[in-house]
Amino acid sequence: MAQRCLKCLKYTMCVANFLCFMCGVAVLGLGVYLMVTFKFTILTPSLASFSVANMLLISGIVITCVSFLGFLGALKENRCLLLTFFMLLFFLMLVELAAACLLLMYEAQIAEWVEKDLNDGLKKAKTGRNETVLSEWDLLQNTFHCCGVNNASDWGRNVPKSCHEPPRNGTTPAYKPGCLATLKTWFAENFLVTGISVIVLCIIEVLGMCFAMTLFCHISRTGLGYKL
Template sequence: MISEMGCCLFDCIGGIVLTIFRWALFVFNVIFLVGGISLIVTGSLLLVNIGEVDDFISNDAEIGAIILITTGSISFLLAFLGCCGAIKKSPWMMNTYAGLLFVLFATQLAGGIVAFVYQDSLENGFKERLVNYGNNYNTEEFATKAWDKLQSEQQCCGVGNFTDWQELFVPPLEVPPVSCTCNEGSDGCGAQIPSNGDIFYYTEGCYTKIQPFLRDMVLSTAGVGIGTALLQLVAGLFSLCLANRFKEKRRKGSH
Protein backbone atom coordinates (compact mmCIF):
# COMPACT_ATOMS: atom_id res chain seq x y z
CA MET A 1 0.00 0.00 0.00
CA ILE A 2 2.83 2.41 0.82
CA SER A 3 4.49 1.65 -2.50
CA GLU A 4 1.25 2.28 -4.44
CA MET A 5 0.72 5.62 -2.66
CA GLY A 6 4.28 6.61 -3.55
CA CYS A 7 3.71 5.76 -7.22
CA CYS A 8 0.49 7.78 -7.36
CA LEU A 9 2.31 10.75 -5.88
CA PHE A 10 5.05 10.54 -8.51
CA ASP A 11 2.47 10.22 -11.33
CA CYS A 12 0.70 13.38 -10.20
CA ILE A 13 3.65 15.62 -9.62
CA GLY A 14 6.14 14.27 -12.14
CA GLY A 15 9.86 13.99 -12.55
CA ILE A 16 10.74 16.90 -10.27
CA VAL A 17 9.54 15.00 -7.22
CA LEU A 18 11.40 11.91 -8.41
CA THR A 19 14.60 13.92 -8.58
CA ILE A 20 13.95 15.37 -5.13
CA PHE A 21 13.36 11.89 -3.70
CA ARG A 22 16.55 10.59 -5.30
CA TRP A 23 18.57 13.39 -3.77
CA ALA A 24 16.78 12.98 -0.45
CA LEU A 25 17.78 9.33 -0.44
CA PHE A 26 21.33 10.32 -1.27
CA VAL A 27 21.35 12.69 1.72
CA PHE A 28 19.94 9.93 3.94
CA ASN A 29 22.75 7.65 2.83
CA VAL A 30 25.32 10.26 3.68
CA ILE A 31 23.74 10.40 7.12
CA PHE A 32 23.93 6.58 7.27
CA LEU A 33 27.62 6.77 6.49
CA VAL A 34 28.07 9.13 9.42
CA GLY A 35 25.74 7.03 11.57
CA GLY A 36 27.62 3.86 10.69
CA ILE A 37 30.91 5.49 11.61
CA SER A 38 29.33 6.73 14.87
CA LEU A 39 28.22 3.20 15.75
CA ILE A 40 31.68 1.81 15.01
CA VAL A 41 33.38 4.53 17.07
CA THR A 42 30.89 4.16 19.95
CA GLY A 43 31.33 0.38 20.02
CA SER A 44 35.11 0.67 19.87
CA LEU A 45 35.18 3.18 22.74
CA LEU A 46 32.93 0.93 24.78
CA LEU A 47 35.26 -2.02 24.27
CA VAL A 48 38.23 0.07 25.39
CA ASN A 49 36.44 1.47 28.45
CA ILE A 50 34.89 -1.87 29.39
CA GLY A 51 38.39 -3.34 29.32
CA GLU A 52 39.28 -1.18 32.32
CA VAL A 53 36.59 -2.79 34.50
CA ASP A 54 35.98 -6.04 32.60
CA ASP A 55 36.52 -8.19 35.69
CA PHE A 56 33.34 -6.77 37.19
CA ILE A 57 31.23 -6.42 34.00
CA SER A 58 29.31 -9.31 32.46
CA ASN A 59 30.17 -10.54 28.98
CA ASP A 60 26.85 -9.14 27.72
CA ALA A 61 28.29 -5.63 27.79
CA GLU A 62 31.22 -6.65 25.60
CA ILE A 63 28.89 -8.50 23.24
CA GLY A 64 26.75 -5.35 22.99
CA ALA A 65 29.79 -3.31 21.96
CA ILE A 66 30.69 -5.86 19.29
CA ILE A 67 27.12 -5.77 17.98
CA LEU A 68 27.39 -1.99 17.71
CA ILE A 69 30.57 -2.27 15.65
CA THR A 70 29.04 -4.94 13.42
CA THR A 71 25.83 -2.97 12.90
CA GLY A 72 27.80 0.17 12.11
CA SER A 73 29.84 -1.68 9.51
CA ILE A 74 26.69 -3.07 7.87
CA SER A 75 25.08 0.40 7.86
CA PHE A 76 28.20 1.79 6.22
CA LEU A 77 28.08 -0.81 3.43
CA LEU A 78 24.33 -0.42 2.93
CA ALA A 79 24.77 3.30 2.37
CA PHE A 80 26.89 2.54 -0.69
CA LEU A 81 24.25 0.14 -2.01
CA GLY A 82 21.57 2.82 -1.62
CA CYS A 83 23.65 5.42 -3.42
CA CYS A 84 24.39 3.08 -6.32
CA GLY A 85 20.74 2.06 -6.61
CA ALA A 86 19.55 5.67 -6.72
CA ILE A 87 22.18 6.76 -9.24
CA LYS A 88 21.67 3.77 -11.56
CA LYS A 89 17.87 3.86 -11.09
CA SER A 90 17.91 0.12 -10.43
CA PRO A 91 14.60 -1.25 -9.04
CA TRP A 92 16.13 -4.51 -7.75
CA MET A 93 18.94 -2.67 -5.99
CA MET A 94 16.47 -0.30 -4.35
CA ASN A 95 14.17 -3.15 -3.25
CA THR A 96 17.13 -5.11 -1.87
CA TYR A 97 18.36 -2.01 -0.11
CA ALA A 98 14.92 -1.33 1.40
CA GLY A 99 14.52 -4.92 2.60
CA LEU A 100 17.92 -4.93 4.28
CA LEU A 101 17.16 -1.57 5.88
CA PHE A 102 13.92 -2.86 7.40
CA VAL A 103 15.75 -5.87 8.85
CA LEU A 104 18.46 -3.61 10.24
CA PHE A 105 15.83 -1.18 11.55
CA ALA A 106 14.09 -3.94 13.53
CA THR A 107 17.40 -5.20 14.90
CA GLN A 108 18.68 -1.79 16.00
CA LEU A 109 15.35 -0.70 17.45
CA ALA A 110 15.14 -3.90 19.51
CA GLY A 111 18.77 -3.45 20.57
CA GLY A 112 18.15 0.13 21.67
CA ILE A 113 15.10 -0.85 23.71
CA VAL A 114 16.98 -3.75 25.31
CA ALA A 115 19.81 -1.36 26.20
CA PHE A 116 17.40 0.90 28.10
CA VAL A 117 15.87 -2.08 29.91
CA TYR A 118 19.30 -3.56 30.62
CA GLN A 119 20.60 -0.37 32.23
CA ASP A 120 19.57 -1.14 35.82
CA SER A 121 20.57 -4.78 35.44
CA LEU A 122 24.07 -3.81 34.30
CA GLU A 123 24.56 -1.38 37.20
CA ASN A 124 23.16 -3.77 39.80
CA GLY A 125 25.24 -6.64 38.42
CA PHE A 126 28.37 -4.50 38.63
CA LYS A 127 27.66 -3.60 42.25
CA GLU A 128 26.93 -7.22 43.18
CA ARG A 129 30.24 -8.34 41.70
CA LEU A 130 32.09 -5.66 43.61
CA VAL A 131 30.63 -6.91 46.88
CA ASN A 132 31.15 -10.58 45.99
CA TYR A 133 34.79 -10.02 45.01
CA GLY A 134 35.31 -7.94 48.16
CA ASN A 135 34.07 -10.83 50.29
CA ASN A 136 36.63 -13.08 48.60
CA TYR A 137 39.51 -10.61 48.54
CA ASN A 138 41.79 -12.61 50.84
CA THR A 139 40.68 -16.07 49.73
CA GLU A 140 40.51 -15.94 45.91
CA GLU A 141 43.40 -14.72 43.78
CA PHE A 142 41.13 -13.52 40.95
CA ALA A 143 39.18 -11.33 43.39
CA THR A 144 42.34 -9.86 44.86
CA LYS A 145 43.81 -9.02 41.45
CA ALA A 146 40.52 -7.61 40.17
CA TRP A 147 40.03 -5.28 43.15
CA ASP A 148 43.67 -4.14 43.21
CA LYS A 149 43.59 -3.40 39.49
CA LEU A 150 40.30 -1.49 39.73
CA GLN A 151 41.28 0.60 42.74
CA SER A 152 44.75 1.53 41.51
CA GLU A 153 43.67 2.35 37.93
CA GLN A 154 40.41 4.13 38.76
CA GLN A 155 41.78 5.78 41.91
CA CYS A 156 38.89 4.66 44.09
CA CYS A 157 38.41 2.57 47.23
CA GLY A 158 35.62 0.21 48.23
CA VAL A 159 32.12 0.18 46.77
CA GLY A 160 30.72 3.40 48.23
CA ASN A 161 33.86 4.56 50.08
CA PHE A 162 36.99 3.24 51.83
CA THR A 163 35.08 2.19 54.99
CA ASP A 164 33.48 -0.70 53.08
CA TRP A 165 36.61 -2.77 53.69
CA GLN A 166 35.90 -2.57 57.42
CA GLU A 167 32.08 -2.45 57.46
CA LEU A 168 30.60 -4.01 54.30
CA PHE A 169 32.73 -6.96 53.26
CA VAL A 170 32.78 -10.27 55.12
CA PRO A 171 35.23 -10.95 56.62
CA PRO A 172 36.21 -7.30 57.18
CA LEU A 173 39.76 -5.98 56.92
CA GLU A 174 41.39 -3.90 59.61
CA VAL A 175 42.60 -1.44 56.98
CA PRO A 176 41.86 -1.08 53.23
CA PRO A 177 44.21 -2.81 50.74
CA VAL A 178 47.44 -1.14 49.62
CA SER A 179 45.82 -0.48 46.22
CA CYS A 180 43.58 2.03 48.03
CA THR A 181 46.47 4.14 49.28
CA CYS A 182 47.46 7.40 47.63
CA ASN A 183 49.83 10.32 48.02
CA GLU A 184 48.64 13.11 50.30
CA GLY A 185 47.47 16.10 48.30
CA SER A 186 46.84 14.21 45.04
CA ASP A 187 43.41 14.31 43.38
CA GLY A 188 40.79 12.23 45.18
CA CYS A 189 43.14 11.49 48.07
CA GLY A 190 42.45 12.47 51.66
CA ALA A 191 40.63 9.74 53.58
CA GLN A 192 42.32 8.50 56.75
CA ILE A 193 41.82 5.90 59.44
CA PRO A 194 42.62 7.10 62.98
CA SER A 195 44.71 4.02 63.76
CA ASN A 196 46.85 4.66 60.63
CA GLY A 197 47.16 8.41 60.66
CA ASP A 198 50.11 8.53 58.27
CA ILE A 199 48.35 6.64 55.46
CA PHE A 200 45.91 8.26 53.05
CA TYR A 201 43.25 6.54 50.95
CA TYR A 202 41.11 7.44 47.95
CA THR A 203 37.91 9.04 49.17
CA GLU A 204 35.57 8.00 46.33
CA GLY A 205 34.09 4.50 46.10
CA CYS A 206 34.58 2.52 42.90
CA TYR A 207 30.86 2.02 42.25
CA THR A 208 30.17 5.68 42.93
CA LYS A 209 32.88 6.67 40.46
CA ILE A 210 32.11 4.20 37.67
CA GLN A 211 28.30 4.10 37.83
CA PRO A 212 27.89 7.36 35.82
CA PHE A 213 30.11 5.87 33.09
CA LEU A 214 27.94 2.74 32.96
CA ARG A 215 24.77 4.83 32.69
CA ASP A 216 26.24 7.05 29.96
CA MET A 217 27.47 3.95 28.13
CA VAL A 218 23.99 2.43 28.02
CA LEU A 219 22.23 5.69 27.12
CA SER A 220 24.66 6.50 24.31
CA THR A 221 24.38 2.97 22.96
CA ALA A 222 20.58 3.06 23.01
CA GLY A 223 20.37 6.61 21.66
CA VAL A 224 22.68 6.03 18.70
CA GLY A 225 21.02 2.71 17.88
CA ILE A 226 17.43 3.98 17.98
CA GLY A 227 18.26 7.23 16.18
CA THR A 228 19.97 5.40 13.33
CA ALA A 229 17.13 2.87 13.16
CA LEU A 230 14.49 5.59 12.68
CA LEU A 231 16.49 7.14 9.85
CA GLN A 232 16.74 3.72 8.23
CA LEU A 233 12.97 3.29 8.41
CA VAL A 234 12.39 6.56 6.56
CA ALA A 235 15.05 5.72 3.97
CA GLY A 236 13.48 2.29 3.46
CA LEU A 237 10.12 3.86 2.62
CA PHE A 238 11.79 6.27 0.21
CA SER A 239 13.56 3.34 -1.42
CA LEU A 240 10.34 1.39 -2.00
CA CYS A 241 8.74 4.41 -3.65
CA LEU A 242 11.75 4.95 -5.89
CA ALA A 243 11.99 1.27 -6.81
CA ASN A 244 8.39 1.19 -7.98
CA ARG A 245 8.79 4.42 -9.92
CA PHE A 246 11.97 3.18 -11.60
CA LYS A 247 10.23 -0.06 -12.54
CA GLU A 248 7.24 1.80 -13.98
CA LYS A 249 9.42 4.12 -16.05
CA ARG A 250 11.34 1.17 -17.49
CA ARG A 251 8.08 -0.59 -18.34
CA LYS A 252 6.76 2.49 -20.13
CA GLY A 253 10.07 2.99 -21.89
CA SER A 254 9.97 -0.52 -23.29
CA HIS A 255 6.67 0.10 -25.08
Protein backbone atom coordinates (compact mmCIF):
# COMPACT_ATOMS: atom_id res chain seq x y z
CA MET A 1 0.00 0.00 0.00
CA ALA A 2 2.82 2.40 0.92
CA GLN A 3 4.62 1.61 -2.33
CA ARG A 4 1.48 2.38 -4.32
CA CYS A 5 1.07 5.71 -2.54
CA LEU A 6 4.68 6.64 -3.24
CA LYS A 7 4.30 5.62 -6.89
CA CYS A 8 1.21 7.80 -7.06
CA LEU A 9 3.16 10.67 -5.43
CA LYS A 10 6.01 10.23 -7.90
CA TYR A 11 3.81 10.37 -10.99
CA THR A 12 1.73 13.19 -9.51
CA MET A 13 4.92 15.22 -9.16
CA CYS A 14 5.92 14.33 -12.73
CA VAL A 15 2.56 15.39 -14.19
CA ALA A 16 2.32 18.58 -12.10
CA ASN A 17 5.86 19.67 -12.95
CA PHE A 18 5.38 18.84 -16.62
CA LEU A 19 2.27 21.05 -16.72
CA CYS A 20 4.19 23.83 -14.95
CA PHE A 21 7.03 23.39 -17.44
CA MET A 22 4.64 23.81 -20.38
CA CYS A 23 3.11 26.89 -18.74
CA GLY A 24 6.62 28.29 -18.22
CA VAL A 25 7.47 27.74 -21.90
CA ALA A 26 4.23 29.52 -22.89
CA VAL A 27 5.01 32.47 -20.59
CA LEU A 28 8.58 32.62 -21.91
CA GLY A 29 7.34 32.58 -25.50
CA LEU A 30 4.82 35.32 -24.77
CA GLY A 31 7.56 37.43 -23.18
CA VAL A 32 9.79 37.03 -26.24
CA TYR A 33 6.88 37.91 -28.53
CA LEU A 34 6.02 41.06 -26.56
CA MET A 35 9.67 42.11 -26.42
CA VAL A 36 10.01 41.81 -30.20
CA THR A 37 6.59 43.24 -31.11
CA PHE A 38 5.62 45.73 -28.40
CA LYS A 39 7.11 48.11 -25.88
CA PHE A 40 4.73 47.99 -22.93
CA THR A 41 5.64 49.16 -19.44
CA ILE A 42 4.08 47.75 -16.29
CA LEU A 43 4.56 50.71 -13.96
CA THR A 44 5.83 54.06 -15.15
CA PRO A 45 7.36 55.20 -18.45
CA SER A 46 11.00 55.47 -17.40
CA LEU A 47 11.04 52.10 -15.59
CA ALA A 48 11.91 50.15 -18.72
CA SER A 49 13.44 47.31 -16.70
CA PHE A 50 9.97 46.59 -15.27
CA SER A 51 8.31 46.08 -18.65
CA VAL A 52 5.74 43.33 -19.06
CA ALA A 53 8.00 41.55 -21.55
CA ASN A 54 10.95 41.50 -19.13
CA MET A 55 8.79 40.29 -16.25
CA LEU A 56 7.33 37.50 -18.39
CA LEU A 57 10.79 36.47 -19.56
CA ILE A 58 12.14 36.23 -16.01
CA SER A 59 9.03 34.39 -14.77
CA GLY A 60 9.14 31.97 -17.70
CA ILE A 61 12.82 31.14 -17.16
CA VAL A 62 12.32 30.55 -13.42
CA ILE A 63 9.20 28.39 -13.91
CA THR A 64 10.77 26.24 -16.63
CA CYS A 65 14.04 25.67 -14.73
CA VAL A 66 12.41 24.81 -11.39
CA SER A 67 9.68 22.60 -12.88
CA PHE A 68 12.23 20.77 -15.05
CA LEU A 69 14.29 19.95 -11.96
CA GLY A 70 11.19 18.68 -10.15
CA PHE A 71 10.04 16.60 -13.12
CA LEU A 72 13.45 15.02 -13.75
CA GLY A 73 14.13 14.45 -10.05
CA ALA A 74 10.82 12.65 -9.51
CA LEU A 75 11.04 10.64 -12.74
CA LYS A 76 14.61 9.45 -12.15
CA GLU A 77 14.24 9.34 -8.35
CA ASN A 78 17.34 11.47 -8.11
CA ARG A 79 17.91 12.71 -4.56
CA CYS A 80 20.25 15.51 -5.64
CA LEU A 81 17.70 16.97 -8.06
CA LEU A 82 14.85 16.57 -5.55
CA LEU A 83 16.81 18.38 -2.87
CA THR A 84 17.74 21.15 -5.32
CA PHE A 85 14.07 21.44 -6.30
CA PHE A 86 13.11 21.70 -2.61
CA MET A 87 15.73 24.38 -1.90
CA LEU A 88 14.74 26.45 -4.94
CA LEU A 89 11.05 26.37 -3.97
CA PHE A 90 11.96 27.34 -0.41
CA PHE A 91 14.13 30.22 -1.65
CA LEU A 92 11.42 31.47 -4.02
CA MET A 93 8.85 31.40 -1.23
CA LEU A 94 11.16 33.42 1.03
CA VAL A 95 11.71 35.98 -1.76
CA GLU A 96 7.96 36.33 -2.35
CA LEU A 97 7.19 36.77 1.35
CA ALA A 98 10.06 39.25 1.76
CA ALA A 99 8.84 41.26 -1.24
CA ALA A 100 5.28 41.31 0.15
CA CYS A 101 6.54 42.51 3.56
CA LEU A 102 8.70 45.23 1.97
CA LEU A 103 5.74 46.48 -0.09
CA LEU A 104 3.67 46.77 3.07
CA MET A 105 6.45 48.40 5.12
CA TYR A 106 7.60 50.90 2.50
CA GLU A 107 4.30 51.67 0.78
CA ALA A 108 4.66 55.43 1.29
CA GLN A 109 8.26 55.49 0.02
CA ILE A 110 7.28 53.46 -3.05
CA ALA A 111 4.49 55.94 -3.80
CA GLU A 112 7.01 58.81 -3.61
CA TRP A 113 9.42 56.89 -5.84
CA VAL A 114 6.72 56.30 -8.46
CA GLU A 115 5.73 59.99 -8.36
CA LYS A 116 9.35 61.08 -8.82
CA ASP A 117 9.77 58.63 -11.69
CA LEU A 118 6.62 59.93 -13.38
CA ASN A 119 7.83 63.52 -13.09
CA ASP A 120 11.28 62.62 -14.47
CA GLY A 121 9.71 60.71 -17.35
CA LEU A 122 7.38 63.63 -18.12
CA LYS A 123 10.31 66.06 -18.30
CA LYS A 124 12.11 63.81 -20.78
CA ALA A 125 8.95 63.39 -22.86
CA LYS A 126 8.27 67.17 -22.96
CA THR A 127 11.68 67.87 -24.46
CA GLY A 128 10.71 65.74 -27.46
CA ARG A 129 14.20 64.29 -27.72
CA ASN A 130 13.41 60.86 -26.28
CA GLU A 131 10.87 59.21 -28.57
CA THR A 132 10.87 55.99 -26.52
CA VAL A 133 9.76 57.76 -23.33
CA LEU A 134 7.12 59.72 -25.26
CA SER A 135 5.66 56.59 -26.86
CA GLU A 136 5.58 54.89 -23.45
CA TRP A 137 3.73 57.88 -22.00
CA ASP A 138 1.24 57.62 -24.87
CA LEU A 139 0.69 53.95 -24.08
CA LEU A 140 0.35 54.65 -20.34
CA GLN A 141 -2.22 57.41 -20.91
CA ASN A 142 -4.20 55.40 -23.45
CA THR A 143 -4.25 52.36 -21.17
CA PHE A 144 -5.27 54.08 -17.94
CA HIS A 145 -7.24 56.98 -19.51
CA CYS A 146 -5.23 59.62 -17.67
CA CYS A 147 -3.19 62.67 -18.60
CA GLY A 148 0.08 63.91 -17.14
CA VAL A 149 1.19 63.30 -13.57
CA ASN A 150 -1.54 65.33 -11.87
CA ASN A 151 -3.61 66.63 -14.81
CA ALA A 152 -3.36 67.81 -18.43
CA SER A 153 -1.71 71.09 -17.40
CA ASP A 154 1.52 69.16 -16.70
CA TRP A 155 2.09 68.99 -20.46
CA GLY A 156 1.81 72.75 -20.89
CA ARG A 157 0.70 73.80 -24.37
CA ASN A 158 1.80 70.60 -26.12
CA VAL A 159 -0.80 68.16 -24.83
CA PRO A 160 -0.33 64.82 -26.70
CA LYS A 161 -3.16 63.13 -28.57
CA SER A 162 -3.10 60.24 -26.09
CA CYS A 163 -4.46 62.65 -23.46
CA HIS A 164 -7.71 63.17 -25.33
CA GLU A 165 -10.85 61.10 -25.05
CA PRO A 166 -12.61 59.74 -28.16
CA PRO A 167 -14.42 62.53 -30.10
CA ARG A 168 -17.83 63.45 -28.66
CA ASN A 169 -20.15 66.06 -30.19
CA GLY A 170 -17.27 67.36 -32.29
CA THR A 171 -14.95 67.88 -29.30
CA THR A 172 -12.07 65.82 -27.91
CA PRO A 173 -11.74 66.73 -24.20
CA ALA A 174 -8.60 65.73 -22.31
CA TYR A 175 -8.71 63.09 -19.63
CA LYS A 176 -9.25 64.82 -16.28
CA PRO A 177 -7.49 62.48 -13.82
CA GLY A 178 -3.71 62.43 -13.63
CA CYS A 179 -1.77 59.21 -14.06
CA LEU A 180 -0.42 59.29 -10.50
CA ALA A 181 -3.89 59.17 -8.92
CA THR A 182 -5.07 56.62 -11.49
CA LEU A 183 -2.12 54.32 -10.76
CA LYS A 184 -2.73 54.58 -7.00
CA THR A 185 -6.38 53.64 -7.52
CA TRP A 186 -5.40 50.74 -9.79
CA PHE A 187 -2.94 49.37 -7.23
CA ALA A 188 -5.50 49.71 -4.43
CA GLU A 189 -8.16 47.87 -6.45
CA ASN A 190 -5.76 45.02 -7.32
CA PHE A 191 -4.12 44.75 -3.90
CA LEU A 192 -6.49 42.03 -2.67
CA VAL A 193 -6.12 39.99 -5.86
CA THR A 194 -2.33 40.25 -5.61
CA GLY A 195 -2.37 39.14 -1.97
CA ILE A 196 -4.58 36.14 -2.72
CA SER A 197 -2.34 35.19 -5.65
CA VAL A 198 0.77 35.28 -3.45
CA ILE A 199 -0.95 33.13 -0.80
CA VAL A 200 -2.09 30.56 -3.40
CA LEU A 201 1.38 30.48 -4.93
CA CYS A 202 2.98 29.92 -1.50
CA ILE A 203 0.53 27.04 -0.79
CA ILE A 204 1.45 25.41 -4.12
CA GLU A 205 5.15 25.81 -3.31
CA VAL A 206 4.69 24.29 0.17
CA LEU A 207 2.88 21.31 -1.35
CA GLY A 208 5.67 20.91 -3.89
CA MET A 209 8.27 20.98 -1.10
CA CYS A 210 6.31 18.41 0.93
CA PHE A 211 6.01 16.06 -2.04
CA ALA A 212 9.70 16.43 -2.91
CA MET A 213 10.89 15.84 0.66
CA THR A 214 8.57 12.83 1.10
CA LEU A 215 9.93 11.24 -2.06
CA PHE A 216 13.48 12.18 -1.08
CA CYS A 217 13.14 10.50 2.34
CA HIS A 218 11.64 7.36 0.78
CA ILE A 219 14.53 7.07 -1.68
CA SER A 220 17.03 7.59 1.16
CA ARG A 221 15.45 4.84 3.28
CA THR A 222 15.31 2.31 0.46
CA GLY A 223 18.79 3.14 -0.83
CA LEU A 224 17.48 3.81 -4.35
CA GLY A 225 18.33 6.67 -6.65
CA TYR A 226 21.56 8.61 -7.01
CA LYS A 227 23.42 9.31 -3.80
CA LEU A 228 24.45 12.82 -2.79
